[in-house]
Amino acid sequence: MNAKVHYPTLPGNWWLKRPSYLRYMLRELTCIAIGAFAILLVFALLRLGQGAEAWQAFRAALATPLAIAWQLVALVFALYHSVTWFALAPRTMLLQIGTRRVPAGWIAGAHYLSWVVLSAIVLVLSGA
Amino acid sequence: MNAVSQASPSAGQGARIVTIDVLRYRPEQESTPSWQSYAVPCCEEWTVLDALNHIKDHLDGSLSYRWSCHMAVCGSCGMMVNGNPTLSCKAFMRDLPDRISIAPLANLGVIRDLVVQQNRLLDGLLAVKSWLIPRELPPRDDQYRQTPAQLAKYRPLTMCINCMLCYAACPQVALNEGYVGPAALALAQRYNLDSRDGGALERMQTTASDDGVWECTFIGECSEVCPKHVDPAGAIQQMKLASSLQWLAQRAPGGSSS
Amino acid sequence: MSLSNKPIVWLPFAAGGMLAALLVPALMLVLLLDALQLLPPGSLDYPRVVAFVSHPLARVVCVGVIALLLWHAAHRLRMTVQDIGVRSHGARQVAARLCYGAATLASVALIWAVVVL
Numbered sequence: 001m002n003a004k005v006h007y008p009t010l011p012g013n014w015w016l017k018r019p020s021y022l023r024y025m026l027r028e029l030t031c032i033a034i035g036a037f038a039i040l041l042v043f044a045l046l047r048l049g050q051g052a053e054a055w056q057a058f059r060a061a062l063a064t065p066l067a068i069a070w071q072l073v074a075l076v077f078a079l080y081h082s083v084t085w086f087a088l089a090p091r092t093m094l095l096q097i098g099t100r101r102v103p104a105g106w107i108a109g110a111h112y113l114s115w116v117v118l119s120a121i122v123l124v125l126s127g128a
Numbered sequence: 129m130n131a132v133s134q135a136s137p138s139a140g141q142g143a144r145i146v147t148i149d150v151l152r153y154r155p156e157q158e159s160t161p162s163w164q165s166y167a168v169p170c171c172e173e174w175t176v177l178d179a180l181n182h183i184k185d186h187l188d189g190s191l192s193y194r195w196s197c198h199m200a201v202c203g204s205c206g207m208m209v210n211g212n213p214t215l216s217c218k219a220f221m222r223d224l225p226d227r228i229s230i231a232p233l234a235n236l237g238v239i240r241d242l243v244v245q246q247n248r249l250l251d252g253l254l255a256v257k258s259w260l261i262p263r264e265l266p267p268r269d270d271q272y273r274q275t276p277a278q279l280a281k282y283r284p285l286t287m288c289i290n291c292m293l294c295y296a297a298c299p300q301v302a303l304n305e306g307y308v309g310p311a312a313l314a315l316a317q318r319y320n321l322d323s324r325d326g327g328a329l330e331r332m333q334t335t336a337s338d339d340g341v342w343e344c345t346f347i348g349e350c351s352e353v354c355p356k357h358v359d360p361a362g363a364i365q366q367m368k369l370a371s372s373l374q375w376l377a378q379r380a381p382g383g384s385s386s
Numbered sequence: 387m388s389l390s391n392k393p394i395v396w397l398p399f400a401a402g403g404m405l406a407a408l409l410v411p412a413l414m415l416v417l418l419l420d421a422l423q424l425l426p427p428g429s430l431d432y433p434r435v436v437a438f439v440s441h442p443l444a445r446v447v448c449v450g451v452i453a454l455l456l457w458h459a460a461h462r463l464r465m466t467v468q469d470i471g472v473r474s475h476g477a478r479q480v481a482a483r484l485c486y487g488a489a490t491l492a493s494v495a496l497i498w499a500v501v502v503l
Binding site for chain 2: 003004005006007008009010014015017018020021024028088091092093094096098099100101
Binding site for chain 3: 299336337338340342368371375376
């Protein structure tokens with residue numbers, strides 16, 4: 001019997017159809033903020049190599065209202081990346097003590113602790 | 129197979145009338161699925177499956193769907209209830225509003241009404257060799273021994289009932305036709321983690337291929353809908369890490385290349 | 387089915403993602419505070435920054451960290467292009483080459499910038 005099977009197609013906006021899909025897509029889109037920031041850091045190093053005036057101009061460019069607005073948005077996305085990453089990281093590793101799995105909360109907690117420590121180091125080194 | 133006959137509840141016995149929209153598909157008379165509505169008087173303790181059985185028994189005998197155990201262990205009755213991959217025997221009507229929609233499991237080929245193709249999973253199970261590939265034979269006059277800790281490592285993954293809700297939840301199943309899917313990969317990991325097993329490298333031929341774990345982008349919805357808390361998403365990420373370390377080990381000086 | 391070469395992109399993606407999660411918010415905050423002039427005066431002045439970054443160890447760390455951030459973003463962007471509906475094999479290959487190509491170009495610029503510091 002060869003009745004015709006119906007193959008559904010996934011709509012292009014599938015990620016708008018469930019809250020969890022939307023959160024996933026926002027998480028993936030954080031890569032734009034991260035990537036743009038990494039490119040910004042490359043620019044920073046290039047400007048740094050061009051001397052004090054170039055470096056000052058770079059800092060001034062970041063101080064315009066538009067630049068500040070972008071940095072705020074990017075910071076929110078970067079924070080969302082961190083929070084989602086620390087939530088997912090424990091599930092990537094299977095750690096067991098005896099017959100019990102190490103609670104995901106412990107692993108996530110260790111990540112958050114590292115985050116706080118490293119952030120503090122960055123802030124202290126930069127003079128904040 | 130005839131649905132089990134149930135006494136038809138009447139409104140006078142406190143039955144609530146629920147309008148159930150079912151996405152039907154009868155290939156002999158239509159080229160695309162179409163909705164059909166039924167007014168179903170529901171008892172307080174009914175599940176969605178009971179409502180479907182009522183439709184089939186009293187309203188429309190042509191409705192086709194799979195079911196068996198009615199207790200969430202056989203994995204037969206998976207379908208989309210209000211857009212959510214659900215076991216119809218596990219979803220209680222009292223938790224649902226007065227109008228609900230029932231559709232076949234998403235992302236899979238529809239054979240008829242609520243009956244979907246299961247080959248994505250079944251072919252996947254073959255491809256990942258979801259059986260024990262023993263590291264060695266059991267000792268003579270004895271059997272394999274396993275500590276509780278060794279069992280605990282893979283036991284959650286043994287709970288899979290092959291219901292395919294995870295396939296309906298995963299967009300990558302729809303976006304990538306060759307993707308073997310969450311359940312098949314979870315069951316590969318079930319054997320990879322079994323202390324009696326020695327087949328992890330062999331399974332990597334599939335799990336580490338372009339149809340395996342790399343199609344997964346950790347959306348995580350598979351684990352959300354799994355009725356048995358198998359966490360296929362976690363299993364897949366663990367395999368990504370293991371595959372990557374294995375890939376490195378094979379290319380490190382002194383490593384073997386397969 | 388042959389073994390995919392995906393690990394070659396996934397490990398840097400995972401490493402870059404971890405670094406991004408741990409370091410990027412703080413780094414972004416530093417630049418933001420500087421833009422808002424909320425840092426102690428002179429914190430990010432040229433002599434101080436160039437002295438810090440010129441250290442050989444700092445140069446290596448900069449290249450390592452920023453390259454991994456670039457790679458993480460490139461890989462995630464490439465997978466997202468697939469997610470939003472680019473289905474044909476040819477188009478997906480183009481997307482992959484664009485993403486990884488951009489990351490490679492940026493990494494080359496990065497290494498050059500650090501070398502000429």
